[in-house]
Amino acid sequence: MRTIVYADGGCDPNPGPGGWGVVILAPEGAIELCGGERASTNNRMELTAAIRALEHFPEGAAIEMRCDSQYVVKSVTEWMRGWKAKGWRTTTGEVKNIDLMQRLDALAAARDVRWVWVRGHAGEEGNERADRLATEGRRQALGLPPASPRPAPVSAPAPEKPRTGIAIDGALGLQLSRAAKLAGLTPQAYVEEAVRLALDLGPDGLARARAEARQRKAPAA
Incomplete structure (x- = not known):
């Protein structure tokens, strides 16, 4: 069974102070990670979120990585093979964010990752929570207090208690x-x-x- 992971990142403004957030729906309960940098870009924060998520898992782990960044998902699933074949170069020069791309490639290669694009701000709870964590990560990088009280972590619904029925003639x-x-x-x-x-x-x-x-x-x- 794959562990579902949500990763999100961004800057405000872009470029500018950035944050990343991760929600890992582990069997024992949701695990949340976040952080940020005082100067970054949207794409670098999106990549960092995916990297931090993969770093949490041991090699060989089965993961379903859900990101609302097509830049991240397509980089891994469509573009990276060609970049590597050309020495991490494109027709216009060196691959952008090459340091993060190479780190992401190494982590993903050592794990069984299914990459899934999800639409951002479409009501998917894990994605919405990762977005809020990214905001908190950006505020932390700037030395600001949390934006709001931290809501309860995302978790799977509790199983319904079994009911015993006794038939009586x-x-x-x-x-x-x-x-x-x-x-x-x-x-x-x-x-x-x-x-x-x-x-x-x-x-x-x-x-x-x-x-x-x-x-x-x-x-x-």
Whole structure:
């Protein structure tokens, strides 16, 4: 199973102070990372976010990396092979951000990464959270306080608690309704009391109680 990761970054203004944010939806709970630089560009912060995310994982890890930057996704999945074949050069010169590109290439090559582009600011919770973390990273780089109280981390919804259903046939249901009415309880409450009693008695005690009840009901000889 692949671990889903969201990575985002940006500057305000561009170029200018930048930040990056990462949300890792690990099985044990969400892990959040962020940081920034006082002078950078949008593309460098996007690349840095993906690099920091991959650095968190050991070699061989299976990851689904979700980024809203086509620059990052297409660099890895479409353009990088050609750049490497040409000595990390394009028709106009050296590949931009070559230091980060080479680091990203080395990290991705040692891990099983599926790259997925997601539309930014489209309501996908992990992406929105990574964007907010990038803002916090930029503020940290500038020595500013957090923009707002930190919201709860992104996490998978808790599994629904199992429910136990017990089928009761018509005749038994009628007896149950009458007995509950005599006891001044609802049928549900009466069943719960009966179950608690049966659990307290245990199998042997329940068998004895049933035998005694049958003897009391039996007609005198």
